[in-house]
Amino acid sequence: MPDFINNLMTRIRASLWALPAAMSLLSGTVAMVLPLWDFSPSFSHDNWWLFSGDSGSARDLLSTLLSGIITMTSLVVSITVVVLSLAAGQMGPRLIRNFLIDRQIQMVIGLFASTIVFCLITLRSVSDDLSGDDLPHMAINLASVLSVLCLFALLFYVHKVARSIIADTLVTExxxxxxxxxxxxxxxxxDQSARRPVPDIDEPVAVIALQQRGYIQVIEYARLVTLACERGWLLRLHCQPGHFLLRAEQCLTVLRGPEPSDDDVVTLRGCFVVGKERTPxxxxxxxxxxxxxxxxxxxxxxxxxxxxxxxxxxxxxxxxxxxxxxxxxxxxxxxxxxxxxxxxxxxxxxxxxxxxxxxxxxxxxxxxxxxxxxxxxxxxxxxxxxxxxxxxxxxxxxxxxxxxxxxxxxxxxxxxxxxxxxxxxxxxxxxx
Incomplete structure (x- = not known):
């Protein structure tokens, strides 16, 4: 995978909202489509697990589930804020990122958010004039299942965050x-372990600044080598990933070869990714x-x-x-x-x-x-x-x-x- 794509995926994984947003979008889509394909049989002793009430009881059930999940979500958010405060105070604010990128924590928050979205959309589809046979039985039952999963997810979340603030656990991660x-x-x-003699250079052909201020996150070394081979250049880098770059700071020098055109300079600058913070x-x-x-x-x-x-x-x-x-x-x-x-x-x-x-x-x-x-x-x-x-x-x-x-x-x-x-x-x- 190219380094700039790997860096982009790392930044997305470090966002606490990305996975919950995707899960909420998926649950909303399922909640809108599922009533159209509802194939629930009529209630009997063989399918006792299906919801068998009328539209009024269905709305009451969904409203109760929705209020309970919102309450649990508020508790999860409160726990998250407390844990982040403890981590920032004891371990350092830069280590909050390790908490944010934890996929299990993102999935738990996503489960709560997607359950709320699912219950809201399902509740809107249950009107008072629907008969018992016309109710979206599968959607109502799925809302109940998601609510039970949220209960167990809350217990897992408490266990997870309790372990995440243990110093040895964080150090290991x-x-x-x-x-x-x-x-x-x-x-x-x-494949680049061999060393070669460096030719003597009297005067560089061109000096290039990135015209950006921030931390260098990615340098596409392979792309720079390809460009140098195509143009006949010998290039020298003056920085490496993690270096804080000033806007006019010298970053790249063309030591040998033809003088780069304006388009070449833009292409060379495109081999660098500069951001507000360092990335691993x-x-x-x-x-x-x-x-x-x-x-x-x-x-x-x-x-x-x-x-x-x-x-x-x-x-x-x-x-x-x-x-x-x-x-x-x-x-x-x-x-x-x-x-x-x-x-x-x-x-x-x-x-x-x-x-x-x-x-x-x-x-x-x-x-x-x-x-x-x-x-x-x-x-x-x-x-x-x-x-x-x-x-x-x-x-x-x-x-x-x-x-x-x-x-x-x-x-x-x-x-x-x-x-x-x-x-x-x-x-x-x-x-x-």
């Missing part, structure tokens, strides 16, 4: 998103920063939740282990003939480690447990790293962590425990 993004990045760039489509740092924010808030004096911070460190270690074994995004892109067409900045393993651990180390200086666990995870990463460059990045963080521990850990036994964890890895010659 964000970490799973991060690992999935790392896997997608490896699949996307698996191509931005590996997005989920890392979400996890880091949870840890920093947990280590704040007002919360002081060491266990949540340790859970974040463990999950970051698991994601970085996957990054060690994954294909890193390339800084060079070539066409099918091996001709260099695009130079791009990239987020290497060292940058991911910096993003993951720098702020947590700075915030956890007074917590020996956090520093010791971070040391364990970094030592484990050093053992599984695939290259000397990765090991050097991990060892650099271990050295920073040791200096921090020696400065801030006052208890000698705690410092001895820390040294017992990191000393063997730092004493090793591997990666020096």
């Amino acid at each position: 964000v970490a799973n998103d991060l690992e999935a993004a790392i896997a997608r990045a490896g699949e996307r760039h698996s 489509t191509l931005d590996l740092e997005y989920s890392i920063r979400q996890l880091v924010e949870i840890a920093i808030r947990a280590l704040s004096p007002g919360i002081n939740d060491t266990f949540t911070a340790i859970a974040v460190i463990n999950r970051l270690g698991g994601a970085l282990e996957k990054a060690c074994q994954s294909v890193q995004p390339p800084s060079q892109y070539a066409d099918d003939e091996g001709q260099l067409r695009l130079l791009a900045p990239t987020q290497d393993f060292g940058g991911l480690v910096d993003t993951a651990f720098n702020q947590i180390r700075q915030s956890g200086t007074r917590s020996p447990a956090v520093l010791i666990q971070m040391g364990r995870i970094l030592c484990a990463l050093a053992a599984v790293a695939d290259s000397d460059e990765q090991r050097r990045s991990v060892r650099a963080h271990l050295q920073k962590l040791r200096r921090c521990a020696r400065t801030h850990i006052e208890e000698e036994d705690d410092l001895a425990d820390f040294e017992a964890v990191v000393a063997p890895t730092l004493a090793s010659n591997t990666g020096k």
